Amino acid sequence: MSLAPRRRPTLSRLVLSLSLTLGIASPVLSQEAARPTLAAPANAAETALRDLYTREWEWRQAEFVREKVDGRWQSSGRMPSVTPEAWARRADYWKRTLAALDAIPLDQLGREERINAAVFRTSLEADEAGARWRTYEAPFNSDSFFWGGINPRQPYQTEADWRRFISRLGDVPRYFDEQIANMEAGLARGWSVPRATLDGRDKTLEPYVQTGDANPLLATFDRIPASIPENVRTRLREEGRRVVQAQTIPAYARLLTFIRGEYLPRTRTTIAASDLPDGRAFYRTQILEYVTRDMSAREIHDFGLAEVARITAEMEQVKRRAGFEGDLPAFIDYLRTDPKFYAKTPRELLGEASLIAKKIDGQLQYVVGTLPRYRFTILPVADDIAPIYTSGRGGLDACFFNTYDLPSRPLYNLPALVLHECAPGHSFQAALALEAPARPDFRQQTYFSGYGEGWGLYTEWLGTRMGIYETPYEEFGRLTFEMWRAARLVIDTGLHEYGWTRDQAIDYLASHTALAKHDVVTEVDRYISWPGQALSYYIGYRTILDLRAEAERELGDRFDQRPFHDTILNLGSVPLPVLEEEVRRFIAAQKASAPTR
Known part of the structure; x- marks a missing residue:
């Protein structure tokens, strides 16, 4: 299973994805200069589609407080808002964006833009559904936790990254308080993580409530790399540890008290998605x-x-x-x-x-x-x-x-x-x-x-x-x-x-x-x-394995797994019907290029 720092933040688990990406230190490597530019839109339909997904992307980065550093999007100096008002605003925006997408004539799009439209639609539909179901009211599961991915798994390499991290740590109290309010709302309507899956999960909070150097957040500031000047390292360490002691540790302590005293005793004793409000419909989505x-x-x-x-x-x-x-x-x-x-x-x-x-x-x-x-x-x-x-x-x-x-x-x-x-x-x-x-x-x-x-x-x-x-x-x-x-x-x-x-x-x-x-x-x-x-x-x-079998059957001894795999990997992440369509296009092109005898 992927650790998923690149995952699409689907709304049903957006909070989990955010918590994971927050803890990933970005490399210094910049891909921006090397990346080829997009071809110009071929017609009005392609222009409309590109404007739509570009606007949504820019809006999304602002909404989830991300910024571009060395060609890669990463978390800024704040945590995202997870209030019901924020999610309602997002749901409304995605619904309106889907309506705008419906108005674009897909038959006028070229191949690449048709793929873009399919990826965009599938993502938006999942995002809008998650917000509509209010899945943010159960913002963790037995495997992944919004509180667990804040600390970087590897040390940041630049002063700017460390300062963004310290700023986020200062925003943790507000972020945790919003999550607690959401969980309270979920409990009130019977929407929670099943109790049977949560034994020991509260213990993942225990290291972060310690006030000594055993606290992973405090220990992180002893890992500032030597490539940063010593005087800067000293200031970052002092400032970071001060923020953790004064703001972040108390926030973790409040969350631990809530999880143990309120959440775990009141979570649902059922286990099926179908037991949630309108759960069978939710499971279908x-x-x-x-x-x-x-x-x-x-x-x-x-x-x-x-x-x-x-x-x-x-x-x-x-x-x-x-x-x-x-x-x-x-x-x-x-x-x-x-x-x-x-x-x-x-x-x-x-x-x-x-x-x-x-x-x-x-x-x-x-x-x-x-x-x-x-x-x-x-x-x-x-x-x-x-x-x-x-x-x-x-x-x-x-x-x-x-x-x-x-x-x-x-x-x-x-x-x-x-x-x-x-x-x-x-x-x-x-x-x-x-x-x-x-x-x-x-x-x-x-x-x-x-x-x-x-x-x-x-x-x-x-x-x-x-x-x-x-x-x-x-x-x-x-x-x-x-x-x-x-x-x-x-x-x-x-x-x-x-x-x-x-x-x-x-x-x-x-x-x-x-x-x-x-x-x-x-x-x-x-x-x-x-x-x-x-x-x-x-x-x-099985979709990929069946496509390989189809390619081997159609191409015979001309089948080469390297271009077959390149076709899949070069697509990037796409819905499975798009993957099937594009691999079959590859197979047809390979057959058409076969020398005549």
Whole structure:
């Protein structure tokens, strides 16, 4: 799953996206000068569309207090407003913008602008729906928290960045107070995060209420790089620590008191999206947002059941190749309990992930035609969130691997995890986006889970063609990850549409994968508290895999996976129907260019 510093801030989880981007330190690298310029509009329809999405983008940056620094949009010196009035204003603006988009004759647009229009519409519809449903009244889930991404994961590199950070820290009290008011409103109408998914989540606040150097925010100011002059470092450290002590720590303390004393005791005891006010209709909008195609819960559930059966048969074959004589549940228990499959130290796990990443580097030239200049690093998940975090996340600047509870982090899963999170998955994909073909600013910042997570899961399968899986156990780890995502189709719809219990979902995932029990519980709680998002991975993956099969069938021995992958990656994040249309255009062009005999 992507760490998502580039994610489109969909309204159903905009607060989460904002909290994540706030904590990402931007590189000094500027892409602005290298980026090609857009071609001039070809006619009045293209001019109208470009004016519309340009105005919306500029309005959005002002609305969410972002500014452009070295060619990249990032958070400014304030936190965004999250009041109901602000969200109502945004909902009204997006509704009016959709109406204006409806008035533009799409048949008069060229190919690129038709893609822009489809991306723009899909984004706006999700944003407007999220604001209309008032999802900001439940502004976190079991996995991600608006209070957890404020501290940078890596130190800022310029004085200006540090001063913006200090200014944001001073704005935290107002921002948290608005979030608390929203959560109060959600509780009053029965719109909250399910209580069953929140055990221990309050503990992620505890480090930030400490007044000593163990507070991560205070410790951050000891990491100002030496590239900043010493006298400036001293001033920044003193000013930052003063703001944290006087303003930020008390705000975290008030939030912790509210979460423990008010929110947790009053959150809903139900778990399904269908149990929310008008919840079945809400779940339908979540499916559409994350799958970006018109699919019913029943269609998804049945597809998931069929895929679970298919992958189970493949798992049986791999088990036999491993020479294991027992049944599949016994093999899974063996993988979960034998110490040889687990790292003894965090450094060993991170070292193994790094070795796999370098092995992948040697194969990338055979996978894609364009390699990005930007590089990621490998880091552990931060201690304050590691106990309730997933196994890994990948973003532009870093791939994070969870080293908490090492007996829950099997090494046989690492090859698939590195492929997905690092390269040619999320970090690689994000780096290519910096060097993307000319496209509007809003396209650079748009993220659809079906596309992005679908690509990530596809790269796990691609590892079978790259020679990354060396043992039957690693291949079983890959199948476990594929099964994990297929099972999500069954579990997510089961939970939110068909009345499954939390225990039923946990048992289903545990019995069909070799995931550690810790991960199983963490994942199921994420599906409960984030309806629909888990559906995007497998639907996107199968879309790409089916398109590859179609290309291989149509092109025969002329099929080359490098331009096929370049076509997908050069598009940037798009809805799945757009992806299908553009890949089929590529296939047709390849066929047309075939030499005649």
